[in-house]
Amino acid sequence: MGKKITINPVTRLEGHGKIDIFLNDNGDVEDAYFQVTELRGFEKFCIGRPAEEMPRIVPNICGVCPTPHNMASTKALDHIYGVAPTPTAKLVRKLQYNANYIEDHYIHFFFLGGPDFVVGPDANPAERNILGVINKVGLDIAKKVIDVRKRTRDIIRLIASKPAHPEGGLPGGVPRGIKEEERKPIIETANLCVEFAQFALQLFKDAVLGNKTYLDLILGEPYNLKTYYMAIVDEYNKQNYYEGMIRVIDPNGKEVAFFHPRDYIDYIGEWIEPWTYIRLTYLRKLGWKGLIEGDDTSLYRVGPLARFNVADGMATPLAQKEYEYMASVVGKPAHHTLAYHWARLIEALQAAEDMQKIANDPLLTSKDIRNMNFQFTGKGIGCVEACRGVLIHDYETDDRGLISKVNLIVATQHNAAPISLSVKKAAQAFIKGGEVKEGMLNMAEMAFRAYDPCLGCATHTLPGKMPLVINIHDYTGNVIKTISRGA
């Protein structure tokens, strides 16, 4: 029997939410680098497996985005088998996907991003968490959050067997349709989600926009980052999370690229830097220009703020009104990183409205859930808007349908370089002449929390936290201060 221990959190910080800040010889911030855990050998793991296994494998590579990975993989299978899902199958997939959006966005807002504002950016970290949010907004609201989460996860479970790591995913269809007797509770859940989405937006307006200090923080320079933006849009250039064309706008809002996701390789470049395991992405046609912002950058951002900037509007009426209001406050394109939170809540409303529409669609309960008219291609690219941004799965198979090549481009990969820049700007406001002001850790955390980056994909090893450590280096590279949280 081993000894009983109290875990020292510093022992497992390496690679988890690590930020290195480098000062120049004046003691001011020169650079900041954001790092995540490296997971090795995924392509090797997949090679030789039947392509049909991929939708079941990929949800296990990420503890944060299992449903988007499952959906992108399923769409890649559609491509490999040269088959489109039936109209009913597409409705069922979108029902599952909307349920994921609603659940994921609220977990982020109420558990992660919300505490910064609802409890306060300067609040004691002991209270700046979900328990602090409950103290502020009341127990009934917390119960509603949990109820919405449970109901939406039940929908994912119904369609794909398991909500955390979906097991469904068939080329040309879905493993299970919706029965007519299931329609009524799905409609009730959709109605509840629309109602709750409106409440959450009102809470944001009251608690955040109604507080001048917070609004100034959102609109302030430390949280402003001028980049390009990339997102999927539908045929009307409105937001779509399941399918569409990829549109890219420049820092001034002008469209500079519009392409089918299957052509991603012509537009998205991957770059290797010595300080990170992540292959950083950039706009290939502009070339790699380093970690810079502004008109000369080739970096782009993805996720809720990018979708807000790239799309001409929302695809549903209530969300559209909220979109217009947000645009009137933050402008467009909005470069305010903390506005990710606001855009996220509007997206949850669109997902809920879309769920309402699907729930009432007569086609939803049709038994025509599978298109088996396969025309094998041996190559498949599937793309969705994960909650955190554009997600691409690219597979090749041999003539037996066994995987021979895999490439994934995930949201945190697109955002990794901008996250570093965002942390750098926040740190610049709090480190001057080598002096680290109180609150720097909070401000740096807020910068990257807005993106909701995936950190330790699918690792659940105790103590069960993903701590953050910030190392501050002097101009010679020596660590002069370490700040950590996660104890």
Next chain:
Amino acid sequence: MKNFIKKHHLTPRPLEPYKLSDKTQTNRMDNRTLIIGLGNTILSDDGAGILVAREIKNRCQGLPNLDVVEASLGGIGLLDLMAGYERVIIVDSIKTDESNPGEIYRLSVEDLGDTSSYPCGPHFLDVRTAIELGKTLGYTMPETIDIFAISIKDNTTFSETLTPEVEKSIPELVTVIIEDCGLTK
């Protein structure tokens, strides 16, 4: 094709119709114990907790009032699983600088640190905060929570194979849990 398709994946699961959430979390299931095997079986040693739980399930078949589940979840997902049980036993992997791969640990919830620390993501809500959240929400939380763990070496390489030191410890931890927790008929 490697040995990826496990039998439990191939067993058809009965699909229950979608219904609105009930409130069973507030009901106590007296004398009922839940074992949760935590981890990811495609990330090398990260799957150790799940493998231990599977073996306990095999050896304790027919034991009344015992449920065994496998999960790749963070704290809030654990809340869903734990609520209502009188006793919960969590089996996971652990990684520290002080331990050697294969060493076995028994921990309390308090050993995991307090809720004042702030995780980097909501998806990684720690066990202790999840329990506090459950209590705050009025859920019936377990009276006893035991945590067992195997110290691991590699949880960042995609593989279904454990490192030898960790694999050797699996039967030992299975026995420790069965004996220490009285999981005998």
